[in-house]
Amino acid sequence: MIIIGAWYLFALLMNGNQLVNNYERRNMDWTISSVVAEAYQVKRPMLPAPHQVIDELYNTVFDTRITSKRSLVFHTLITLQSTLLGFLLGTALGILIAVGIVHNRTLEASLMPWVIASQTIPILAIAPMIVVVLGAVGLTGLVPKSIISMYLSFFPVTIGMVKGLRSADSLHMELLHTYSANAHQLFWKLRWFSAQPYLFASLKVGIAAALVGAIVGELPTGAQGGLGARLLSGSYYGQTTQIWSALFMAALLGSVLVWLVSLAEKVLLRRRGLAHE
Incomplete structure (x- = not known):
């Protein structure tokens, strides 16, 4: 539980910093709540959250044919x-x-x-x-x-x-x-x-x-x-x-x-x- 909690925290910090840099580079307004809401939904995160890794595992193991190179x-x-x-x-x-x-x-x-x-x-x-x-x-x-x-x-x-x-x-x-x-x-x-x-x-x-x-x-x-x-x-x-x-x-x-x-x-x-x- 401690490891998972720390994982989510570091994912929030690293991905949130990535989002903030993107917002500032594009001169877009942002709030802490919007950063927190999007930090775990980044398509190419610096550190994927546990649920993102689980989703990827499920998709590439169960939802993809074994003969596919995406499996x-x-x-x-x-x-x-x-x-x-x-x-x-x-x-x-x-x-x-x-x-x-x-x-x-x-x-x-x-x-x-x-x-x-x-x-x-x-x-x-x-x-x-x-x-x-x-x-x-x-x-x-x-x-x-x-x-x-x-x-x-x-x-x-x-x-x-x-x-x-x-x-x-x-x-x-x-x-x-x-x-x-x-x-x-x-x-x-x-x-x-x-x-x-x-x-x-x-x-x-x-x-x-x-x-x-x-x-x-x-x-x-x-x-x-x-x-x-x-x-x-x-x-x-x-x-x-x-x-x-x-x-x-x-x-x-x-x-x-x-x-x-x-x-x-x-x-x-x-x-x-x-x-x-």
Whole structure:
């Protein structure tokens, strides 16, 4: 309630100031009551009020055909494709790197610093480079966005899996050694089992990062579809209500994806008899 009230207040102040400037520029008379009455009805407001964002969401989700480029569902599905593909690629890469790091100390010493350093590079700086390089070899559309999404999502999976694979109980490790278990058996019968809770914790972060990467990847590509394209076109034409509705849809999509990962985690833990975790 406090956030919504503050939102309406700032919308009144910002849009009201915009109206006053327009009135004075046109030498028109105005009153405070007229400014207040029109502040929440501006077609291109500096800050759209909550009800304006809700109206835009309703119109672009329910009152527009999904196949139309004006439909927010149409753009959401495009972003979802890049997000899921990038998430799958990032998860596979993260698990592969983590397994190598855990089983090879040389690889840990040489590769782990680069994995950490990769996240210090701003994604907005390398996204156009990825798009240009992949475009030069004929890879356009879904692939560049998925690669950018993968770049953001593999890191939390790598870190979580390294910790998870090393979390196996030392007594259990010694027990398997007494049975002459090899490295392959140790991995599948103990390490992988112990790492699963850590994996799902990192997947929740990874799926959210993959969504951010997919949206960022749509900005330099000049894509005609996707939530990133929706944000970009809204900024070009001053459609702030369109920008805010796309942001809310992205937040909703991210929440649903994280919830689905949490649901998969609960199902797995229940099958393992660890539902209390």
